[in-house]
Amino acid sequence: MDELGFNKIAAAILATALGYMGIKELAHAVIHVEAPKAPAYALAIPEAAGAVEEVELPFPQADWIAAMDANRGARVFKKCTSCHNAEKGGANGTGPNLWNVVGAPAAQHAGFNYSTAFQNSGKTWNYQSLYNYLERPTKYIPGTSMNFIGLKKAEDRAAVIEYLRLASDNPLPKPDPAPGPEDLVEAAPMDESTVINETPAVEAPLSTEAPTETPEMEKPAMETQEQ
Ligand code: HEC
Incomplete structure (x- = not known):
């Protein structure tokens, strides 16, 4: 040629x-x-x-559920501990205590002074909303006082959500795959x-x-x- x-x-x-x-x-x-x-x-x-x-694809996919790894979640949660703890009866810090947060409405933890945006958000913390919130908090609830860039990796979010799911008196079941x-x-x-x-x-x-x-x-x- x-x-x-x-x-x-x-x-x-x-x-x-x-x-x-x-x-x-x-x-x-x-x-x-x-x-x-x-x-x-x-x-x-x-x-x-x-x-x-x-x-x-609809949420959550089976591979997302498979990534709900509490051990990894505990490591990811180190990014949160400057502001939060997830212990039963733990104190509020810069952010609210996160015991029992999965399945609860937003802005309900006693004694924490939530932003107006949070109080008016009307959100409930289920798997989907936590997944979206933790990717980019300030985008999901504009005006939030959670000054955190977010977790870019879907696996990290799945893992930390699993960690939070277990930080509960009555953990929700894992989600079914879509x-x-x-x-x-x-x-x-x-x-x-x-x-x-x-x-x-x-x-x-x-x-x-x-x-x-x-x-x-x-x-x-x-x-x-x-x-
Ligand atoms: C710089 C401090 C800070 C960091 C870091 C931080 N948060 Fe927060 N978080 C907050 C504050 C403040 C709020 C309350 C937001 C508001 O009132 O607008 C909040 C709210 C939340 C809520 C909702 C609680 C409720 O009662 O409605 C969840 C869930 C949450 N954070 C999870 C996390 C996770 C998981 C991480 C780590 C990946 C994290 N946060 C990192 C400060 C922080």
Whole structure:
């Protein structure tokens, strides 16, 4: 093949890759701005035009529940102990004592002076709300006085929530898993032009040409290292 021909092909591949990255970036931005509630998974449902559909899975997925590791949670909780303790009858500090917090309405711990934002939030601390709150407290309850950046890793949030779940007179049961990617792929409309990979979609890269690196939010499997 002459050199020019090769360059044309290389340019075409590059353009495809850039286009792909653009779509992905855009989709990611939308998900971040509008619905940062649960991990977003990219399901590979190629369409005729080659567009990639981002589907947000319902919360919690089985791998999230598997990441509810109280030992890891105890380590993560060290980030909280400058302001909180989770002992029965423990004192309030900069933040309220967190015994019995999972399942309780927000701003209910006796003797703590909560922010107005917290008192008016109308929130109850279930798995989903804690998961969202702990990712970015000031975003979930704007005006909160919890001056903490948040826990970026979903595994850390799952783990610390498990730690808090057990810090209770009457721990709530662990949550049941929501429908997973397999269920969603099965539910997706299919015709001859739709090719769905044999492997579960979340474990497969979006496309063989695509950059393999995936942003944090889209990581399908939550590997709980450092057991
Ligand atoms: C810099 C201090 C600080 C740190 C660090 C901090 N918090 Fe808080 N937290 C607060 C304050 C203050 C409030 C009350 C917020 C308000 O009234 O707006 C709060 C509220 C909460 C609540 C709601 C309690 C209730 O009674 O409604 C939870 C749950 C919570 N924090 C968990 C955590 C966890 C888990 C961590 C660590 C990953 C953490 N916090 C780190 C200060 C902190």
